[in-house]
Amino acid sequence: MAEIQVEFDVPAEMRDGTVLRADVYRPGGAGPWPVLLSRLPYGKQMALAIALLDPLAAARRRFMVVLQDTRGRFASEGEWEPWTYEESDGYDTVRWAAALSGANGSVGMIGASYFGNTQWMAALSKPPELKAIAPMVTWSEPDDGLWTRGGAIELGITAPWSLMMGADALMRRHSTDPATLVSSLGGLVQDLDGLADGGYGELPAGRFPAFVRHDLPELGYERSRREPEWARSCRVAGRHDEVDLPTFQVGGWYDIFTQGTLDNFTAMRRAGRSATLIMGPWSHTNQQHVIGDVNFGFGANSAFMGMRGPLHGLQLDWFQRTIGDGEALEPDTGRVLLFVMGVNQWREETEWPLSRAVDTDFHLRADGRLTQEPPAVAEQAEEFTYDPMDPVPTTGGALLMSDEFRPGPLDQRDVEAREDVLVFTTEPLTEDIEVTGRVKAVLFAATDGPSTDWVARLCDVDEHGVSRNVTDGIVRVRATPAEPAEHVVDLWSTSIAFRAGHRIRVQVTSSNFPRWDRNLNTGEPEESASTARVARQQVFHDPARPSRIVLPVVPARQEA
Incomplete structure (x- = not known):
């Protein structure tokens, strides 16, 4: 194959005259070739971009590759506004890429997170040349993982992301004033480095002081509250039937957008589109086989995929089937590939969610028990005190935060030793129990204030007594003081086999900080609240108020 x-920096003019720039990789030899396009705000030559869409490997497979800096970032012109222009710029860029010298007129898109969403926005704009998209670890509803979760602010990702993205903005703003540039960047780095040591705790959380200090565009929570219609600029939920394209979606059980990936897949299947799904045990930025404290086995690594070859190769195979100009591989009608933690195995399915999974109640009981049997008689309510100035610290989970906070399954001993964390545990299991699907907690609870949060966490306790988090969720509630009410906490989805000899555990508390902002228990708006009060919490478990966690249990396959 020829060289x-x-x-580099090939210009593309958008409809308003703004010029965006891209690096273009052309295969050797004679074209024309289909185009793989990625539009990202992190720098088109950054290691992550190159790793996700190895342009040389793609070019060897006879794809032209286009990596573009989005508007207002790095080599591209314009003002940096997260999300605002991605639909229109996506449309214009697809049409431009399809007309490049050597292109055959067919475009596919690939990328992760922000540049997973740029694919959805381009697809929603309907450029005729766009034939397929392969979004990875991205959301569906921004108020379910990007900006908020259960009504609580996703402070863990909002603060570092907005500050990190501010570096390029400040360099552009002060490009002609070196002294001011050095000073402003120094202050930005100081705030970024200081998040874990108190910066996350600045109030009000809904009008975050660090963003005001540096006059930076933020991830979008604050703007979406000021301009609700603007939130449509990155919302996919509710619009899937407008996308008449095949999709190849990749997510992770410890990714900050786990449920968004699954929701995008199910919505596309519901709309009758060809959709492929791969869910590994991965976090947002780690697709290897050691996540948190757990080694899931080398087969879990995206470079291996349990003898299936590298994930990148599977994606290119799929693009060859959908837009490739060479001989197609087997027909693609969409498939599902899930990694089942616990047994640490990949498993092929034809659907999500699994229709054979049975929602099974595990009840919170007196003395910290967790049983499938509901309480037959009244049991004493559990009580604890929640102090927003001493919140439960974030320890593992599906998160993307400053580097001090590791994602994935971590030892929960320090969390579970706290007096403001209730713990409910089964007896050691006599046989494996597989939980694959969406998990929820139903809590009958009361608080003595006008507002509070309820957090529930599912854990796997191994044979040595080590408890590690599997999945969790939060719900922010308005309350009538001291009046019990039913609250449903969405813990999103997982796939794990709780092994025989292990125990299933549920934590119930009122904070997970700084992953989610603290509820100050006053009922004041997040954009102005700065004074906290201590809340006294009750969780009930009796016949009339059966607090429980609902697990989608997959029956063991019967041998023929």
């Missing part, structure tokens, strides 16, 4: 040709 691959690379052209």
Whole structure:
């Protein structure tokens, strides 16, 4: 094969005259070739972009590759506004890429997170040349993982992301004033480095002081509250039937957008589109086989995929089937590939969610028990005190935060030793119990204030007594003081086999900080609340108020 040709900073003019720039990789030899396009705000030559869409490997497979800096970022012109222009710029860029010298007129898109969403926005704009998208670890509803979760602010990702993205903004703003640039960047780095040591705790959380200090565009929570219609600029939920394209979606059980990936897949299947899904045990930025404290086995690594070959190769195979100009591989009608933690195995399915999974109640009981049997008689309510100035610290989970906070399954001993964390545990299991699907907690609870949060966490306790988090969720509630009410906490989805000899555990508390902002228990708006009060919490478990966790249990397969 002849030498691959690379052209840097190729200009593309958008409809309003703004010029965006892209690096273009052309295969050697004669074209024309289908185009793989990625539009990202992190720098088109950054290691992550190159790793996700290895342009040389793609070019060897006879794809032209286009990596573009989004508007207002790095080599591209314009003002940086997260999300605002991605639908219109996506449309214009697809049409431009399809007309490049050597292109055959067919475009596919690939990328993760922000540049997973740029694919959805481009697809919603309907450029005729866009034939397929492969979004990874991205959301569906921004108020379910991007900006908020259960009504609580996703402070863990909002603060570092907005500050990190501010570096390029400040360099542009002060490009002609070196002294001011050095000073402003120094202050930004100081705030970024200081998040874990108190910066996350600045109030009000809904009008975060660090963003005001540096006059930076933030991830979008604050703007979406000021301009609700603007939130449509990155919302996929409710619009899937407008996307008449095949999709290849990749997510992770410890990714900050786990449920968004699954929701996008199910919505596309519901709309009758060809949709492929891969869910590994991964976090947002780690697709290897050691996540948190757990080694899931080398087969879990995206470079291996349990003898299926690298994930990137599976994606290119799929693109060959959907837009490739060479001989197609087997027909693609969409499939599901899930990694089942606990047994640490990949398993092929034809659907999500699994229709054979049975929602099974595990009841919170007196003396910290967790049983499938509901309480037959009244049991004493559990009580604890929640102090927003001493919140439960974030320890593992599906998160993306400053580097001091590791994602994935971590030892929960320090969390479970706290007096403001209730713990409910089964007896050691006599046989494996597989939980694959969406998990929820139903809590009958009361607080003595006008507002509070309820957090529930599912854990796996191994044979040595080590408890590790599996999945969790939060719900922010308005309350009538001291009046019990039913609250449903969405713990999103997982796939794990709780092994025989292990125990299933549920934590109930009122904070997970700084992953989610603290409820100050006053009922004041997040954009102005700065004074906290201590709340006295009750969780009930009696015949009339059966607090429980609902697990989608997959029956063991019967041998023929």
